Amino acid sequence: MAEMDANLRVLSRLDLVSMLEHAMREPGFARTLRGPESDADSTVVKTYIVEAAIPDGATQTQANDFALSLFQTRKRQLSVDATLYESDDAELFTIQGHSGKRSLTAYLDVSNPRFWLLHSMSSSQALGPFVSAMFSAGTELDRAWMPSQLLEKLSSIGPLRGLGLAYDRRVLRDVDFDTPEAPIEVLRMQFWGSSARQVLGALRAQDSLPNATTLSKIRIRVDGDGGDRSNLQDVKYDGKITARGGSFSTHLGLVNHIVDVYSTAIRKVEARYPLRMVLNEGTPTLQGEPLNFLFAKPIKHLDLFCSGLFSAREPFRLWGVPVVRNSRFYTVEAIDLHVGSNMRFELTPEYMRVYLPTDACGNTIIRLYTNLQHHYDALIKAEDGDGRSVFEF
Amino acid sequence: MEEASSSFNRLLLNAWIGMSRGVVGLPRVLHVFGYRDVAIEKTITFFTADQRKITICPELILTSSITHNTLILEIKSGKNTEADQLARYSEVTTEVLGRSGFPLSALETCSMVVNGDEKYTTSLQIGIDRGPYNFALIVKTPKGLRLVHNSLHVEDLNNHFTTGLFIDWDTVPNSFIPIDAESALWEVADIVLPHVLALMTKRIPEIQLRDLCARTCEASWSVIGPKGQNDILLKVRKVLLAAATSEYKPFLQIQQNWNTVQIHNNPLEFGATSRSKIFQRFTSLQRRFVNRLRTGSEFKGEDPFTIQEELPLDT
Numbered sequence: 001m002a003e004m005d006a007n008l009r010v011l012s013r014l015d016l017v018s019m020l021e022h023a024m025r026e027p028g029f030a031r032t033l034r035g036p037e038s039d040a041d042s043t044v045v046k047t048y049i050v051e052a053a054i055p056d057g058a059t060q061t062q063a064n065d066f067a068l069s070l071f072q073t074r075k076r077q078l079s080v081d082a083t084l085y086e087s088d089d090a091e092l093f094t095i096q097g098h099s100g101k102r103s104l105t106a107y108l109d110v111s112n113p114r115f116w117l118l119h120s121m122s123s124s125q126a127l128g129p130f131v132s133a134m135f136s137a138g139t140e141l142d143r144a145w146m147p148s149q150l151l152e153k154l155s156s157i158g159p160l161r162g163l164g165l166a167y168d169r170r171v172l173r174d175v176d177f178d179t180p181e182a183p184i185e186v187l188r189m190q191f192w193g194s195s196a197r198q199v200l201g202a203l204r205a206q207d208s209l210p211n212a213t214t215l216s217k218i219r220i221r222v223d224g225d226g227g228d229r230s231n232l233q234d235v236k237y238d239g240k241i242t243a244r245g246g247s248f249s250t251h252l253g254l255v256n257h258i259v260d261v262y263s264t265a266i267r268k269v270e271a272r273y274p275l276r277m278v279l280n281e282g283t284p285t286l287q288g289e290p291l292n293f294l295f296a297k298p299i300k301h302l303d304l305f306c307s308g309l310f311s312a313r314e315p316f317r318l319w320g321v322p323v324v325r326n327s328r329f330y331t332v333e334a335i336d337l338h339v340g341s342n343m344r345f346e347l348t349p350e351y352m353r354v355y356l357p358t359d360a361c362g363n364t365i366i367r368l369y370t371n372l373q374h375h376y377d378a379l380i381k382a383e384d385g386d387g388r389s390v391f392e393f
Numbered sequence: 394m395e396e397a398s399s400s401f402n403r404l405l406l407n408a409w410i411g412m413s414r415g416v417v418g419l420p421r422v423l424h425v426f427g428y429r430d431v432a433i434e435k436t437i438t439f440f441t442a443d444q445r446k447i448t449i450c451p452e453l454i455l456t457s458s459i460t461h462n463t464l465i466l467e468i469k470s471g472k473n474t475e476a477d478q479l480a481r482y483s484e485v486t487t488e489v490l491g492r493s494g495f496p497l498s499a500l501e502t503c504s505m506v507v508n509g510d511e512k513y514t515t516s517l518q519i520g521i522d523r524g525p526y527n528f529a530l531i532v533k534t535p536k537g538l539r540l541v542h543n544s545l546h547v548e549d550l551n552n553h554f555t556t557g558l559f560i561d562w563d564t565v566p567n568s569f570i571p572i573d574a575e576s577a578l579w580e581v582a583d584i585v586l587p588h589v590l591a592l593m594t595k596r597i598p599e600i601q602l603r604d605l606c607a608r609t610c611e612a613s614w615s616v617i618g619p620k621g622q623n624d625i626l627l628k629v630r631k632v633l634l635a636a637a638t639s640e641y642k643p644f645l646q647i648q649q650n651w652n653t654v655q656i657h658n659n660p661l662e663f664g665a666t667s668r669s670k671i672f673q674r675f676t677s678l679q680r681r682f683v684n685r686l687r688t689g690s691e692f693k694g695e696d697p698f699t700i701q702e703e704l705p706l707d708t
Contacts, residue, residue: 275569275611275612276611276612277611277612277613277614277615277616280431280494283431283432283435283493283494283495284432284433284435284615284616285431285432286410286430286433286569286612289414289415289416290414290416290566290568292416292417294417311669311673312668312669312672312673312676313669319587319590319672319675319676320587321583321587321676321679321680321683323583323683325563325567326563328563328564329563329564331567331568331583333571333583333584333587333588334587335587335590335591335594337594337668337672340591340592340594340595341591342587342588342591342608344568344571346564346566346567346568348418348564350418351417351418353416353417353418353566353568355568355569357608357611358611383417384415385414385415385416385424386415386424387415
């Protein structure tokens with residue numbers, strides 16, 4: 001086994017907090033964490049929220065073992081040149097190695113057995129491919145997907161200092177983009193400055209681009225406890241949170257808050273919607289209900305839409321073979337490749353019903369909803385049978 | 394135009410459950426009036442004052458604590474009612490339902506509903522009048538559901554059904570009860586094989602047929618009784634046998650006890666790089682298999698070799 005770089009070793013989660021706190025204030029030390037080939041003295045910390053396909057209520061030991069075995073499997077599958085080191089805290093691991101020619105150091109905190117945190121100061125060029133490979137390798141891990149509504153909710157935590165929009169219809173290509181009446185194909189914008197919110201409002205106006213204006217990132221200023229140590233925090237829709245300057249403690253506080261909000265939404269989906277038969281005073285009773293997804297504009301070609309959605313590819317991670325019941329009604333018995341569970345879809349041009357099984361993972365629905373906002377319709381709604389929004393943050 | 398479901402009973406059952414749950418694309422009146430499906434094909438046994446044992450097993454029971462009413466639904470796909478069955482239903486009282494566990498808040502009144510096909514209205518009505526019983530007769534028309542004989546206790550609901558509830562039968566939900574004993578084999582294949590593939594993603598080497606049926610019919614398996622379960626089990630076994638001797642032969646095998654599917658070759662055990670490609674191969678495989686069952690065409694025999702070339706089979 002390769003020796004671990006002693007400079008980067010952390011003994012405990014508390015030790016990790018101290019080290020990253022120090023690194024965010026000392027560019028020289030941060031450079032050590034970023035790697036010798038790093039071309040900039042950056043004090044940026046990146047944190048990914050990772051959702052592990054481990055049952056709610058799993059013990060800490062189970063989560064630790066799961067992380068260890070998963071990394072070994074991934075390493076074999078992906079030929080990742082990285083090693084996982086245990087620490088004195090069983091729920092903290094250090095990952096060291098290389099991603100391409102760049103060195104990589106990251107810290108995996110599994111103290112929340114289901115929602116893990118991966119912290120790193122390594123360059124995006126090293127970290128990005130490693131993280132992408134980790135998520136796409138199997139059914140055990142997924143990102144924390146944040147719909148526009150969640151990002152907007154978080155934008156009220158501090159002054160909004162910028163935002164990003166990302167919309168790419170090419171993933172669900174149900175129209176001919178060469179025709180004059182074709183919708184927006186791709187829209188990507190970033191606005192930095194205090195007036196970002198006004199720009200967002202203008203783009204969402206009815207006569208502008210409401211169907212393609214999907215928030216992908218917000219930048220907020222979060223004041224630190226010391227008064228003068230303010231962080232700029234970028235929160236991205238795929239669960240990546242980046243802290244620029246200021247204090248790691250403040251960053252960690254924000255990350256933990258996002259995990260709380262996100263996990264509450266996930267658990268609400270899991271409690272309310274999966275179809276299951278339960279005994280109600282001795283009478284078997286069907287519980288749960290399908291989720292109703294309502295499209296602002298009808299789907300032009302259901303077959304093309306289904307081909308994209310159920311292709312087993314990122315970002316939807318759904319597989320299924322659509323059955324054409326008639327020209328206006330398709331059904332799909334799908335597999336969610338994140339957890340390997342089945343789910344059922346019924347699609348018409350105007351709406352889509354989604355039926356979750358007993359062992360459904362809430363991540364499935366929030367991933368579907370978030371990515372439909374990014375790849376089909378920014379105005380798509382997800383409602384329950386009473387017409388209430390499924391995702392209220 | 395082909396309807397969403399091949400079975401009359403299942404089509405209507407899915408429609409009623411969907412309406413009570415506020416499913417998009419269906420009339421909302423039942424949901425708004427607070428009706429919820431509380432029992433699917435539940436057997437209720439009770440004794441009359443003269444000590445006769447009565448057993449009923451309606452397709453669906455819906456209760457509402459808003460209207461304080463319970464609807465007992467008997468679906469009739471055929472031309473005639475059964476005199477003995479209607480006589481048994483006529484013995485049901487709100488007290489019987491209360492003692493059987495149904496919520497007392499929904500038992501001020503109880504309406505028995507026969508739901509049949511519009512083309513059999515006359516004969517169904519004659520059957521009900523032969524009692525005579527006050528059972529409401531609601532029929533499926535090309536445009537929806539309409540009350541054509543007797544009435545429901547809740548006046549507002551009665552008015553809605555008398556006018557007729559518009560239902561687009563082409564888009565009625567299919568997923569509460571996805572298959573039943575009358576389902577075509579292709580419908581069973583469409584539902585069951587993705588469940589097998591899901592288990593393959595979890596690297597599970599063999600599956601009991603009964604467990605597979607329970608997963609597939611999650612919402613109804615525990616309530617459809619031994620006969621209902623056996624009917625579905627036979628269908629699922631037939632489909633898996635067909636799969637294991639044709640398109641899915643390289644991967645599946647039915648064990649000699651006929652109750653276990655063995656996954657003797659699992660390409661999904663491969664690493665990340667090939668997973669989405671493998672699933673894309675399974676797309677064409679599944680489409681071919683389901684279409685073959687749907688059209689009744691023969692398996693041509695050369696497919697497994699093609700598949701072997703397409704999919705990595707040895708780990």
